[in-house]
Amino acid sequence: MNPSIPSQERGSRAYLLSIVCVAVLGGLLFGYDTAVISGAEKGLQAFFLGAEDFYYSDAWHGFTCASALIGCIIGSAVSGLLASGLGRKKSLFLAGCLFFVSALGSMEPEFLVFSHGEPSFSLMIMFNIYRIIGGVGVGLASAICPMYIGEVSPSNIRGMLVSWNQFAIIFGQLLVYFINFLILGSNANPVLDLVNGTYQIMNPEASAWTVATGWRYMFGSEAVPAGLFTLLICLVPESPRYLVMTGRDDAATRILTRINGRTQALAIIQDIRNTIVERTERLFSYGFICIFVGIMLSVFQQAVGINAVLYYAPRIFHDMGMENPMVQTVIMGVVNITFTLVAIFTVEKWGRKPLLITGSIGMGIGALCVALTFGNAAYSTLTMLSIMLYSASFMMSWGPICWVLIAEIFPNTIRGKAVAVAVAFQWIFNWIVSSSFVPMFNMHLTPGDDFGHWFTYGLYGIICIIAAVFVWRMVPETKGMKLEDMSRMWREKMKK
Numbered sequence: 001m002n003p004s005i006p007s008q009e010r011g012s013r014a015y016l017l018s019i020v021c022v023a024v025l026g027g028l029l030f031g032y033d034t035a036v037i038s039g040a041e042k043g044l045q046a047f048f049l050g051a052e053d054f055y056y057s058d059a060w061h062g063f064t065c066a067s068a069l070i071g072c073i074i075g076s077a078v079s080g081l082l083a084s085g086l087g088r089k090k091s092l093f094l095a096g097c098l099f100f101v102s103a104l105g106s107m108e109p110e111f112l113v114f115s116h117g118e119p120s121f122s123l124m125i126m127f128n129i130y131r132i133i134g135g136v137g138v139g140l141a142s143a144i145c146p147m148y149i150g151e152v153s154p155s156n157i158r159g160m161l162v163s164w165n166q167f168a169i170i171f172g173q174l175l176v177y178f179i180n181f182l183i184l185g186s187n188a189n190p191v192l193d194l195v196n197g198t199y200q201i202m203n204p205e206a207s208a209w210t211v212a213t214g215w216r217y218m219f220g221s222e223a224v225p226a227g228l229f230t231l232l233i234c235l236v237p238e239s240p241r242y243l244v245m246t247g248r249d250d251a252a253t254r255i256l257t258r259i260n261g262r263t264q265a266l267a268i269i270q271d272i273r274n275t276i277v278e279r280t281e282r283l284f285s286y287g288f289i290c291i292f293v294g295i296m297l298s299v300f301q302q303a304v305g306i307n308a309v310l311y312y313a314p315r316i317f318h319d320m321g322m323e324n325p326m327v328q329t330v331i332m333g334v335v336n337i338t339f340t341l342v343a344i345f346t347v348e349k350w351g352r353k354p355l356l357i358t359g360s361i362g363m364g365i366g367a368l369c370v371a372l373t374f375g376n377a378a379y380s381t382l383t384m385l386s387i388m389l390y391s392a393s394f395m396m397s398w399g400p401i402c403w404v405l406i407a408e409i410f411p412n413t414i415r416g417k418a419v420a421v422a423v424a425f426q427w428i429f430n431w432i433v434s435s436s437f438v439p440m441f442n443m444h445l446t447p448g449d450d451f452g453h454w455f456t457y458g459l460y461g462i463i464c465i466i467a468a469v470f471v472w473r474m475v476p477e478t479k480g481m482k483l484e485d486m487s488r489m490w491r492e493k494m495k496k
Contacts, residue, residue: 016152016259019236020161023149024168025229026092026141029099031172032222033068033138034307038329039180041065043215046190046201050211051119055198060124066434067128068135072427075139080420082140087246088148088239095140096230100223102134107220117212134222143423147415150407151239154260155482159347159404166400167340174333176221181330183217184210241412244272271482272412286411286490293474294406294418298426300467301402304363305460306394307430308437309387328384335388339395351479352401353471359397360468366390367461371454390460398467408478411487 037044044064048056075095082091109127110116146165153161190207192199201207243252249269256265284291309332317328343355366389373379373386410418440459443452476489 012258016154016161019152020149020164022229022232022236023092023145024165025225025232026095026145027165027168028172028175029096029222029225029229030138030141030145031169032176032225033099033102033134033172034072035173036176036180036218036222037065037068039177039184040215040218042189042192043207043210043218045199046192046207046211047215048119048124049192049199049201051121051124054121054124056119056124062435064124064128064131066431068131068138069427069431069434071132071135071137072139072142073135073424073431074132075136075141076143076423076427077139077420079140079143079423080416080418083144083147083242083420084416087242088144088151089233089236091140091144092148092233093230095137095144096226096233098133098137098140099226100230102130102137103220103222103226105130105133107216107223139423139427142426143419146403146407147419148239150404151241152237152255152259154264155480157348158408159352159479160344162404162407163340163344163347163400166395166403167337167344170333170336170340170395170399172225174330174337176218177330177333179221180218181327183214183221187214240268241272244269245413249273268482282414286414286487287494289474289493290410290490291418291421293476294409294422295425296470297402297405297475298422299429300463300470301398302426302429302433303463304360304394304398304467305367305433305437305456305463306363306391306398308433308441308456308460309391332388332391335392336395336399339392340400342396343400346396347401347404348479351477352405353475353477355397355401356471356475357468359393359401360464360471362393362396363390363398364461364464364468366393367457367464371457371461374453374457375450405475405478408481409476409486411490 041061045056045061048060048064054060075098079091082094086094105111106127108116109123109130110118113126114120114123146162149162149165150158187209188203188206190204190211191202193202201211237255238251240252240255243249243255252272253265253269256268259265260268347355366386369386370383370390373383376383406419406422437456440456441452443455445451476493478486481489
């Protein structure tokens with residue numbers, strides 16, 4: 001920092017980074033909440049199989065594992081209304097409260113209503129209600145965290161800072177993989193097998209603690225980061241762009257001055273004022289293509305199938321013959337973290353489109369290799385490496401860059417509504433992919449064949465190639481552009 005420049009002109013990078021660090025905790029909770037099920041689902045399944053008033057079928061287990069996604073769809077759908085009505089900061093505080101309630105409720109769904117440790121249909125419903133509550137928090141955070149970071153960040157480093165939100169999501173997933181591994185310790189996950197048409201626990205003594213208690217600790221562990229986020233979000237400022245749009249220019253100027261210096265802050269305020277008249281415009285005021293591109297970015301981020309790997313990683317590695325699937329899952333989490341850092345430190349150099357196209361091609365190659373080798377013991381190492389290539393390619397491209405673009409490409413005054421629509425589609429397709437993976441993966445044309453394995457990953461590989469073409473033809477490059485430039489960019493595209 002140059003000491004000859006007056007302090008009011010320098011801005012404070014430390015202040016900006018402190019704001020972003022708090023905001024990305026929402027991303028960490030997003031990752032934590034969605035991935036905690038991967039370690040807990042077997043113990044949870046065995047617990048509810050003990051119910052006497054209903055049979056906990058595969059269908060019920062699939063619904064229970066994916067129930068949080070129902071909340072995610074709801075949360076993302078209302079995020080625009082809340083972000084515009086309550087503001088970005090208060091909406092994130094609400095998300096933190098929902099995370100905290102969900103963590104404790106999922107750990108002890110019997111609270112005040114049911115007898116502890118007695119599985120029943122009503123208890124299963126209550127558990128799913130708590131998971132849906134957490135999902136609403138995830139939906140809010142998934143839309144508003146990158147929006148908030150994008151609105152407080154200078155344009156020259158905005159892509160990098162928004163990408164840290166994806167790093168936090170992946171770190172949250174890695175963290176919960178590791179915590180689940182520590183909680184499980186020397187205890188075993190239950191081994192379930194069909195006997196006369198019903199599931200039975202094949203190792204009841206070894207897995208007794210996991211079935212009774214282990215899954216509870218896994219869900220409850222989220223309360224710690226959730227409580228920290230809820231407290232810290234009270235200390236960050238409101239988005240300056242939201243403040244200007246609600247008539248609080250002086251407060252916005254103070255915040256932008258601390259971040260950018262006074263001269264640049266006044267210029268940004270003027271840019272925001274120049275677009276303020278547009279806040280009453282309809283969602284499609286900038287054309288169908290603007291919204292379509294945002295929606296399809298979200299659709300492709302999920303349709304490439306990544307969450308089928310992240311949510312069911314231990315089961316996939318078990319089916320590959322790995323002796324300790326939880327260890328392989330943690331290794332995959334480390335790989336994911338590493339390649340997310342690649343995106344963070346290259347997004348402002350390479351641009352958004354090159355990373356997305358490169359990642360799509362890498363994912364396509366990885367998925368197609370998995371399709372050709374899965375189930376063949378002679379190629380198990382190649383299958384493992386192909387899954388890592390597939391996952392790593394996503395983490396350096398579609399994982400963070402999709403969120404960067406969704407936070408950037410929409411004009412200021414439709415951003416809240418447009419982001420809500422785009423992210424709602426993301427969660428809808430997340431649910432479609434997550435709920436369809438197991439049935440597709442287990443499909444057989446003849447008894448014992450691997451049709452489902454190659455069909456599933458072959459389909460994901462083809463979608464990856466289509467995604468690369470879509471980005472090449474349809475997605476604008478936004479590197480270095482101010483948020484206020486988006487209105488002009490889309491209006492020019494409407495004229496062509």
